[in-house]
Amino acid sequence: MNQTNNASEGTLVARLLAALRRFAAALPNRASAVLHRRPRLRLSLLIGPPMLWLGVAYLGALGALFITSLWGQDPFTGTVVREWNLDNFRLLWESEVYRKITFRTVGIAAGVTVIDILIAFPVALYMAKVASPRMRNILVIAVLTPLWASYLVKAYAWRIMLSEDGVVSDLGGLLGIDTPGYGLAAVVITLAYLWLPFMILPIYAGLERLPDSMLEASMDLGAKTGHTMRRVVLPSVFPAVIAGSIFTFSLSLGDYITVRIVGGANQMLGNVVYDNVGAANNLPFAAAVATIPVVIMLVYLAAARRTGALENV
Amino acid sequence: MNHAATEMKEGAPAIAIRGLRKEFGSVTAVDGVDLDIANGEFFSMLGPSGSGKTTVLRMVAGFESPTAGTIQLGGTDVTKDPPFSRDVNTVFQDYALFPHMSVTQNVEYGLRVKRVPRAERRKRAQEALESVQLSQYGARRPGQLSGGQRQRVALARALVNRPRVLLLDEPLGALDLKLRREMQVELKQLQRDLGITFLFVTHDQEEALTMSDRIAVFNNGRIEQVATPRDLYELPATPFVAGFVGTSNVLDGEAATALLGEPGIFSVRPEKIQLHLDDPHLSDSATPHAVTAAGVVREVVYLGSATQSIVDLDLGGSLIVLRQNQQSPSEGDVAGRGARVHLSWLREHTVSVAPQPVG
Numbered sequence: 001m002n003q004t005n006n007a008s009e010g011t012l013v014a015r016l017l018a019a020l021r022r023f024a025a026a027l028p029n030r031a032s033a034v035l036h037r038r039p040r041l042r043l044s045l046l047i048g049p050p051m052l053w054l055g056v057a058y059l060g061a062l063g064a065l066f067i068t069s070l071w072g073q074d075p076f077t078g079t080v081v082r083e084w085n086l087d088n089f090r091l092l093w094e095s096e097v098y099r100k101i102t103f104r105t106v107g108i109a110a111g112v113t114v115i116d117i118l119i120a121f122p123v124a125l126y127m128a129k130v131a132s133p134r135m136r137n138i139l140v141i142a143v144l145t146p147l148w149a150s151y152l153v154k155a156y157a158w159r160i161m162l163s164e165d166g167v168v169s170d171l172g173g174l175l176g177i178d179t180p181g182y183g184l185a186a187v188v189i190t191l192a193y194l195w196l197p198f199m200i201l202p203i204y205a206g207l208e209r210l211p212d213s214m215l216e217a218s219m220d221l222g223a224k225t226g227h228t229m230r231r232v233v234l235p236s237v238f239p240a241v242i243a244g245s246i247f248t249f250s251l252s253l254g255d256y257i258t259v260r261i262v263g264g265a266n267q268m269l270g271n272v273v274y275d276n277v278g279a280a281n282n283l284p285f286a287a288a289v290a291t292i293p294v295v296i297m298l299v300y301l302a303a304a305r306r307t308g309a310l311e312n313v
Numbered sequence: 314m315n316h317a318a319t320e321m322k323e324g325a326p327a328i329a330i331r332g333l334r335k336e337f338g339s340v341t342a343v344d345g346v347d348l349d350i351a352n353g354e355f356f357s358m359l360g361p362s363g364s365g366k367t368t369v370l371r372m373v374a375g376f377e378s379p380t381a382g383t384i385q386l387g388g389t390d391v392t393k394d395p396p397f398s399r400d401v402n403t404v405f406q407d408y409a410l411f412p413h414m415s416v417t418q419n420v421e422y423g424l425r426v427k428r429v430p431r432a433e434r435r436k437r438a439q440e441a442l443e444s445v446q447l448s449q450y451g452a453r454r455p456g457q458l459s460g461g462q463r464q465r466v467a468l469a470r471a472l473v474n475r476p477r478v479l480l481l482d483e484p485l486g487a488l489d490l491k492l493r494r495e496m497q498v499e500l501k502q503l504q505r506d507l508g509i510t511f512l513f514v515t516h517d518q519e520e521a522l523t524m525s526d527r528i529a530v531f532n533n534g535r536i537e538q539v540a541t542p543r544d545l546y547e548l549p550a551t552p553f554v555a556g557f558v559g560t561s562n563v564l565d566g567e568a569a570t571a572l573l574g575e576p577g578i579f580s581v582r583p584e585k586i587q588l589h590l591d592d593p594h595l596s597d598s599a600t601p602h603a604v605t606a607a608g609v610v611r612e613v614v615y616l617g618s619a620t621q622s623i624v625d626l627d628l629g630g631s632l633i634v635l636r637q638n639q640q641s642p643s644e645g646d647v648a649g650r651g652a653r654v655h656l657s658w659l660r661e662h663t664v665s666v667a668p669q670p671v672g
Contacts, residue, residue, distance in 0.1 A: 213409035216376050219396040220403045221423035221474065231422075235413040 062294070069287035078281045088288035098272065102292055105268045108188055108259075109252035113199075113245045115192040120199035120244065125233075127200075128207035129215070140204075143197050151194065155261045158190040162262060186262040191252050198247035206240025207233070242304045249300060253293040269293055325388025327352045327478050327510040328373060333382035335368050342368040344534035346382070350478075350512060350527075355504050357513045357521040360531030361557070367482055369531075370514045374403050374480050387477055397426075402471035403480040406487070408463045410455035416442070416466050417451035423474040441473035442466075444503065461492045468503075478510045485520065497523050518558045522546065530554050546582070548664055555580035555666045560633055562586075563666070568628040572604055573660075578667040583635035585662040588622060589655045590648055603657040606632070610652045622648065624656060632656060 035042045069088055072081045092098045127139045146154065161167045162179050169179040180186055210233065218228040256270025269292055276286035328350040335343040343365040350356045358366035371377045373384055375396035383392045391399050402423070410419050420438040429437070442448045445465035455463055464484060471479055481500075485493045501524045504511045515521050521528045522542040530537045530545065530553070538550040549555035555563055565578040573579060608626040622634045634656060648654050 211407060211409065213405045213407055214411065216374075216396065217403070217405060217409035217411075217470075218422070219376075220374060220401075221470070222397045222426040223422075224397055227426060232411055235411075 065287050065290055065294075068284050069291050071284040073282045073284055080283055088285050089291075091285070092288060092292070098289070101267055101269060101272060104184070104266065105253060105270075105293070106296060108184065108191065108268065109249045111188045112191045112195060112252045113248045115188065116196050116199040116248045117241055117245065119192070119196060120203050121237075121241075124200050124203035124207055124237075127204050128210075129212070143200050143204075147197055151257070152261075154194060155190055155258050158186070158193065159262050162186050162189070182262050182264040184263065184266055186264075187259050187266065187268075190258050190262050191255060192248075194258065195248040195251050198251065199241075199244035202240040202244040202247075203237055206237040210236045238307070242307065246297075246301070246304065250293070250297050253296060325385070326350055327354065327387060328356075328512065329385040329388075330369070330373075331383045331385075333369065333372065333384065334380045335365075335372060335377060336380045341534055343372070343379075346534075346536055348529060348536070348539070350510060352387075352510055353508045355501065355511045355513065355524055355526045357515060357525040357528045358531055359515055359518060359521040359528050359558070361516055364531035365534035366514050366516075366529075366531040368534075370403075370480050370482055370512060373478070373512065374401055375399050400477040401480055402474050402476040402478075403482065404464075404467045404471050404484045406483045408455075408467040408484075410463060410466055410470070412455055414454075415451065416447065416453050416455065416458070419455065419466060420451075420470045420473050422470065427474075437473050438469075441469040444472070445469045460487055461496070464488060464496065468500075472503075472507065472509070476509065478512055479504075481511060481513045483514055483516070485515075485517075493520070500524060522558070530557060532557075549580055549666050552578050552580075552666045555664070559583075560635070562633050564630060564632070564663075566629065568606075568626055568630040571628050572606055573663060577665050580664045580666045581632065581658055581662055583621065583633040584619075584637075586632060586634045586656050586658045588624070588634045588636060588648060589657065590652070591655065604660055604663065605655055605657045607653070607655050608632075610648050610650055610654055613648070613650060622654075624654060626656075 035045075068080070070084050070086065072083055072085060072087055073079070074081050092102075123139075123143075127136050131139060159182070162182065163169070164179065164181075166179060172178060180189070214232055214236070215228060218232045219225075223231065254270055256268055256274050259266055259268045259271060269289055272289045273286045276282045276289065280286075326349045328348065330346055330348040333343055333346040333348075334341070342363075346365070346369055348369075358369060360366045368377060372379050373386075375391070375394060379392060383390055385391065386400060411422070414422070417435075417438050420441055421434050424434045424437060439448060439451070442451055445468055447462060447465050447469065450458065450462065450466075455466065458466065464487075467484070485496050485500075488496060497520060500511075513521075513524065522545070525542055527539060527541055528545050529539045532553050538545060538554045540548070540550075545554065545558050549558060552563055555561065560583050562581050562583055563578060564572065564581065569579055570576045606626050606628065608624040608631075610622050611625050611631065612623040614621040614623075617638075619635050619637050622636070623631055624634060625631045
């Protein structure tokens with residue numbers, strides 16, 4: 001009697017559990033069904049959070065930066081004075097020092113970008129079109145691994161290599177080249193090294209998308225390698241080069257650590273921002289200085305857009 | 314494209330291939346191919362994928378270098394020449410148009426490389442585009458064209474250089490059936506008008522039969538047979554050719570011995586076989602030199618212009634029979650599934666496709 005009771009109880013519990021499980025299993029189904037019927041709800045759930053992040057945290061911060069740059073600082077207490085004026089920008093415009101630093105920063109960023117294009121293109125071409133699949137994988141890993149190492153370690157590594165009795169001096173001595181020492185050249189070299197993967201990867205991806213038959217067609221129509229490079233390969237990867245240059249150019253524009261480590265007494269815009277946030281505690285002026293690279297980058301993007309490189313990327 | 318290097322020799326074939334081999338690692342893609350292709354010939358290389366036909370084409374173009382063997386163009390050995398110094402042009406399977414150039418710039422590319430003056434370049438490009446009926450599309454980008462139009466641009470881009478040989482690598486493969494049929498006729502016409510040798514690669518037997526002067530059937534890196542479309546269809550030399558070109562209808566084993574009186578492998582084309590509902594020996598429809606076989610209809614397929622029946626023979630094996638629908642057939646007058654039928658065909662339509670086994 002007891003046993004049968006237990007058994008029936010058992011089946012009852014088992015049935016309840018099964019029903020619960022079915023209900024739970026049906027829930028996501030029901031949710032999918034609702035989402036399926038309401039594509040707008042689905043879309044807003046999907047892109048809502050990232051849009052919120054982009055809008056508030058990203059553009060919001062940029063807006064705050066720009067607003068702050070239009071305020072001033074009380075020279076005695078050092079507190080921010082919320083009065084609208086263009087004094088910060090006037091100072092930047094009229095001061096010889098800041099103009100020089102701006103040009104120097106843009107020059108460094110441009111130099112880094114050009115050097116990276118010149119190094120990245122042959123490497124990417126080899127990876128995408130010549131190397132065996134095995135070699136290609138090895139090279140992709142070789143390009144990516146330095147990104148896992150700390151920025152500071154890499155910058156200091158260059159400091160040591162570029163020192164008076166460093167590797168560059170030792171090896172260069174055999175060819176009659178001396179280390180450039182700490183200065184602008186060292187900054188360009190170090191930054192070009194740091195951002196190189198950001199140039200190689202887009203160009204590599206661009207070249208991989210370029211079908212081999214395109215190169216064969218060019219040769220088939222009588223073009224030698226040089227002509228094929230100029231007329232077919234370069235135009236095809238131009239958007240990728242622009243994409244890579246946006247990385248190298250903007251990352252270089254904002255840098256302030258490398259120049260401290262290998263740049264000697266030179267300053268970039270980032271250093272001015274850093275000093276005004278820290279030592280001078282003039283946040284509005286720091287914000288005004290920080291606006292410069294943003295504006296330069298916007299001009300650069302507009303120029304890139306005009307070339308048509310940002311379409312169909 | 315260096316004309317001096319590929320000076321035409323009197324009477325030499327457009328393409329002469331001797332002992333051509335290509336190995337990719339341990340895989341032999343082309344295993345000893347010999348071919349002579351005459352000037353002005355429309356020559357097709359037909360075979361399933363992986364049979365080596367495209368590799369042969371790529372070696373003629375210069376994109377692959379042979380492991381062994383030689384390739385001559387117009388009597389000049391070009392085996393070691395790079396693609397840009399060979400007097401051939403290629404129409405690629407994916408067309409390989411340059412997406413960043415306009416249609417005109419694409420067509421002009423070869424002339425530009427050869428530093429043909431601008432005015433002549435424009436004129437020839439325009440003519441080439443007219444010959445493929447695309448003269449209005451010069452300013453467009455390849456991305457703005459349909460598949461069929463891109464195909465024509467690729468053709469114009471190759472032909473504008475007036476090559477000795479035009480290489481076509483499954484150029485119609487990406488087009489739909491109707492367009493493909495139209496292009497087949499157009500291509501053939503173009504080739505006849507221009508008198509250029511066409512070397513055409515396809516896996517579509519109908520396409521090869523329609524357009525070619527001669528066809529080489531490839532299988533496993535070797536050529537099974539080189540023949541005119543007619544001979545290839547009527548007199549297949551091997552079981553592979555009999556099966557690959559046209560509908561496979563191969564008789565072998567005991568059925569072959571019993572029906573034809575000798576062992577071996579034989580091919581009969583489906584449209585050569587008559588299908589009778591009663592024994593033809595008992596009626597007037599019997600023909601003196603006919604081979605007859607009894608069987609049961611396994612499947613009837615209505616194809617529109619014809620009806621195809623698959624008949625399982627009592628002796629073993631099965632044959633496909635094709636009958637033109639000259640009168641619109643009603644369900645009744647076709648032998649349906651499971652019907653007992655008799656087949657008959659003329660002895661001369663039976664083609665031996667393999668040497669009789671020795672002993």
